[in-house]
Amino acid sequence: AKEPVRVLVTGAAGQIGYALVPMIARGVMLGPDQPVILHMLDIPPAAESLNGVKMELVDAAFPLLKGVVATTDVVEACTGVNIAIMVGGFPRKEGMERKDVMSKNVSIYKSQASALEKHAAANCKVLVVANPANTNALILKEFAPSIPEKNITCLTRLDHNRALGQISERLNVQVSDVKNVIIWGNHSSTQYPDVNHATVKTQGGEKPVKELVSDDEWLKGEFITTVQQRGAAIIKARKLSSALSAASAACDHIRDWVLGTPAGTWVSMGVYSDGSYNVPVGLIYSFPVTCCNGEWTIVQGLQIDEFSRRKLDATAAELSEEKALAYSCLS
Numbered sequence: 045a046k047e048p049v050r051v052l053v054t055g056a057a058g059q060i061g062y063a064l065v066p067m068i069a070r071g072v073m074l075g076p077d078q079p080v081i082l083h084m085l086d087i088p089p090a091a092e093s094l095n096g097v098k099m100e101l102v103d104a105a106f107p108l109l110k111g112v113v114a115t116t117d118v119v120e121a122c123t124g125v126n127i128a129i130m131v132g133g134f135p136r137k138e139g140m141e142r143k144d145v146m147s148k149n150v151s152i153y154k155s156q157a158s159a160l161e162k163h164a165a166a167n168c169k170v171l172v173v174a175n176p177a178n179t180n181a182l183i184l185k186e187f188a189p190s191i192p193e194k195n196i197t198c199l200t201r202l203d204h205n206r207a208l209g210q211i212s213e214r215l216n217v218q219v220s221d222v223k224n225v226i227i228w229g230n231h232s233s234t235q236y237p238d239v240n241h242a243t244v245k246t247q248g249g250e251k252p253v254k255e256l257v258s259d260d261e262w263l264k265g266e267f268i269t270t271v272q273q274r275g276a277a278i279i280k281a282r283k284l285s286s287a288l289s290a291a292s293a294a295c296d297h298i299r300d301w302v303l304g305t306p307a308g309t310w311v312s313m314g315v316y317s318d319g320s321y322n323v324p325v326g327l328i329y330s331f332p333v334t335c336c337n338g339e340w341t342i343v344q345g346l347q348i349d350e351f352s353r354r355k356l357d358a359t360a361a362e363l364s365e366e367k368a369l370a371y372s373c374l375s
């Protein structure tokens with residue numbers, strides 16, 4: 045039998061946490077033959093609620109779940125973890141300045157970075173979900189210098205999956221037949237959902253999305269804004285945020301990273317920029333990646349047209365600004 049993998053979920057008593065932990069315990073993230081031990085962290089005001097989640101995990105009698113650590117102690121939570129899903133973060137509250145939210149999150153990610161660096165298992169893989177996800181991941185990377193930068197990522201898979209969903213609805217095809225959309229840049233409203241290289245499996249073979257959706261105006265307009273604003277649309281409809289799809293996307297992100305992407309298919313991940321596609325080095329930026337043997341690689345050589353170039357640059361500019369704001373909170 046396989047050794048259990050230890051998976052940390054921070055903010056585990058929150059909405060996303062509540063949707064995510066049962067998925068992990070059922071094998072959705074790491075596969076149906078991989079036992080797991082869940083480490084759940086939250087802050088003291090959420091301790092009782094966190095304990096309730098732990099009770100439910102016991103009651104669900106998940107065969108793959110070999111143990112649960114539920115704690116408000118960062119060191120205990122981080123000790124020995126192989127995978128860390130960082131969902132906890134300070135929420136945007138009405139009337140708060142962007143800088144105030146940034147400042148709270150910078151200090152949270154700085155201290156959690158140190159705990160992970162000192163106590164996580166070697167080669168721990170990190171996924172940041174809490175917003176501002178790209179910049180929180182960058183702070184985590186800066187304050188955990190001994191964790192390889194390749195191991196620190198942020199979630200843009202939900203945006204990627206939303207783009208697949210929109211194309212599938214528009215063309216009335218199975219979502220599993222659509223592939224190779226791209227989310228470039230920040231997990232924010234400046235992200236660029238790009239279908240220039242996306243394809244659909246049809247009876248007549250693989251066809252470009254651009255050929256099947258002949259309405260270029262829709263692809264450059266409504267499609268992009270629908271994906272960018274989908275989170276707000278769900279809050280409006282549900283009066284709660286999109287926790288189910290965020291949790292599912294977090295599972296997809298880790299599963300593909302650990303177990304690999306299918307041949308000929310790429311996914312979107314927020315990763316440390318090496319300057320590919322002229323994106324400034326030193327930002328955590330969402331790129332198209334393939335994964336093999338537990339490592340991601342940025343897909344190279346894609347043609348970037350004039351329209352796309354402007355969008356890639358605009359979202360990079362926003363990330364540079366966020367980075368500067370985050371650093372100003374540190375000093």
Ligand code: NDP
Pocket residue numbers: 054055056057058059060061086087090131132133134135136152173174175176202275285286287289290
């Ligand atoms: P959620 O579980 O709904 O969201 C958690 C984080 O994920 C937020 O930053 C949220 O951003 C972000 N997020 C990213 N993508 C999505 C998406 N598609 N849909 C929804 N959220 C998304 O928040 P809760 O408030 O329910 O839970 C947060 C938990 O974190 C609580 O249990 C709380 O106690 C804990 N916490 C921990 C802190 C710490 O570790 N020091 C500090 C503060 C809270 P956005 O804000 O933009 O919605």
